[in-house]
Amino acid sequence: MAYPEIKKINYNPSLKGLAEIYPDIVFSLAQRNGTKMTIISPQIPEDSQEKYPCIVFVQGSGWTFPNIYYQIPQLSQLAARGYVIATITHRNSLEGYQWPACLQDVKTAIRFMRAKSVEYHIDSDRIGIWGTSSGGNLALLTGLTSDDPKYRTEEYADFSDRVNLVVDCFGPTDLLKRKARLDNPTPADIALAGGNPRENMDVFIDMSPFYKVKEGLTYPSFLLVQGNKDELVPYEQSINMFHKLCDCGADAHMIEVNNGPHEGTFWSQELLDMIFGFIMKRL
Template sequence: MAYPAIKKISDNPTLKGLAEIYPDIVFSLAERVGTKMTIISPQIPEDSQEKYPCIIFVQGSGWTFPNMYYQIPQLSQLAAKGYVIATITHRNSLDGYPWPACLQDVKTAIRFMRSKSEEFHIDSDRIGIWGTSSGGNLALLAGLTSDDPKYRTEEYPDFSDRVKLVVDCFGPTDLLKRESRLDNPSPADIALAGGNPRENMDVIMDMSPIYKVKEGVTYPPFLLVQGNNDEVVPYEQSLNMFHKLCDTGADANMIEVNNGPHEGTFWSQELLDMIFEFIMDRL
């Protein structure tokens, strides 16, 4: 009997294209139970000395408690391309942690990853941040306030929270112009502002990335991504931020998703590939 030909391929000694997950790693003790992240990493041979770029990912949550697992299937694609991904939580405003606790946690996560650069094979000079919705807001603020002592905790004091690039998907940029949220705040809005937002406008301004952009400051590259059918965060929030960054000489880029809502059908493989291309080009 004639058998079909047996296909032969080589093995994969570098483990290229494979990824693995390290779940529920505590990176901060600012909250009693510990604040966690999940790391998605390329599979790395035991004898490898290679270092990989890193992305901190912050899922949107209305500044409450991010679901760090939500985008793991998509983020794993980037990990398989050779990036260490840390998808993180942060303290929840509804649990008694007003602003700027969530931004402090994001910055602590960046410093934590630098402190673990040997363990996770991270190139500490190539760390970027990507966030969606409120996570996008925090990503923008992280990129605009590098090593600002106002937002530092005492954890990992010997490490920087500087990032080399920022990706923001539909993040609010000017909370002073979200009149409906100011006039009809949710419990989370009140908790975050430490009271009625209208009576705490200094907090609202501090949360607004557009007011952090300054002339003469060197910022990392930014990619803003926004759907033009977003009923939660108006398209103009990203457009105005894009213009402000460009006007001050920053390296800013923007992608508009036609008919894109807030999450859901906003996402496509085409969009992910464009975001990955930006990250791979700049990091």
Template sequence: MAYKEVKTIKCNPELKGMAVMIPEVIYSTAQGVDLKMQILTPWKSDVSSIQTAYPLIVFVQGSAWTHPDVYYQLPQLAQFAREGYVVATLTHRNSLEGHPFPAFLEDVKTGIRFLRKHASQYQIDPDRVGIWGTSSGGNTALLTGLTGDASRYKTKEYGEYSDSVKLVVDCFGPTDLTFALNNLSNLEEGMKKIFEGLRGEDTPENLAKLMEINPANHIKEGQSYPPFFLLHGNADTLVDYSQSELMYHRLSDAGAEVSLVCVEGAPHEGSFWSNELLDLIKEFIADNI
């Protein structure tokens, strides 16, 4: 747009609607792997004397439980930081590099505890923490919400802090992999290797332990759970829509608060995403955190 004369606008001393990225924050080295997160926060104003604490969204990008691409959804996640959330998107150990289940779950929970420990540094309200994941990250988000502070998934790092969450957003995450785990020899070679990596050594004990990767197996009637928001495309050929339907009914039957959104004609990723969908997620988070 061209102006025929000088245009004057007001400055933004409070940096309202702006965000800043804190890159490559190492949250754990205890397992011999540098585990990192990228943190997005509302841009702190130098003129404000008030230390604001913002709700936290922990985001886990899908990776088939290997190595999450933490940059993939940064453009979308930045919207949340501009609107008053701290967002941390983090990596976890790779199942194909000798880190079987529950390594990825332990790592994400460690990341949550790290952020609570450093809440003041990153302007986080430690009492307002939610988790959001896609695909295998959605599976991780569900497991995190269902197993808050469970000792069997808690490492010693930051052990005095909680890894529980106030809400769970799951986008097309697998919820019951029993059939695949019992039929590894029939899987496509790439997925077979991933599940073998998640299992570790081929023993009945390891296979039984790996069944805990199914969020559907963790639901118990009468147990107190955070609210769940499930979103899934009904044209997803990688993780069938029925996986979210199953989770919806299991959670509902157990008395949990749960909602399910079907994205008509959507595949895995790609055209699944829209501003309408992001607005629904924002509304759910705002209502529950």
């Protein structure tokens, strides 16, 4: 009898192209039960000394509590390409944590990754941040306020929260221009501001990346991604931010998703590959 040919391939001693997940890692004790992240890492041979670039990812949540599982399948693609990904939670405004608690947590997570760089094989000189919606807002603010003591906690205080690049997907950039939200604030808006936002405008100014951009400063690279049919965050929020970054000399780039809404069909493999390409070129 003639048998079908047996196909042979080589084994994979470097574990290249494979990823693994480390769930429920406490990176901050700013709240009673701890603030957690999930790390998606390349599979690394036990004797490896290789270090990998790192991306901290912040899922949008309206500044409440991120669903870290939403993008894990997509982020795993990037981990398989040789990146350590930390998809993080932060303190929930609806549980009484006012601004800037959530931004402080994001910056603490970055310092944590640097503090644990040996354990997780991270190259501390190559760390970026990627966020969606409110997470995109926090990503932009992180990139624009490197090591600002206003947003620093005592946890891992010897480490920097500086990032090399920022990817923002449909994040609000100018909260003063969101008149409908100011006139009809959500419970999260009220919680963040510690009251009526109209009476606490300094908080919404501080939460607006648009007003953080200054000429003459050195910033990381930025990629802004926005759908032109976004029903929650107007397209103009991203285009105005993009123009301001460019006007101030930042290395800024933008992708417009035609007919793209807020999440859902906004996403495609084509878009993910473009974002991955931006990250891989600069990190």
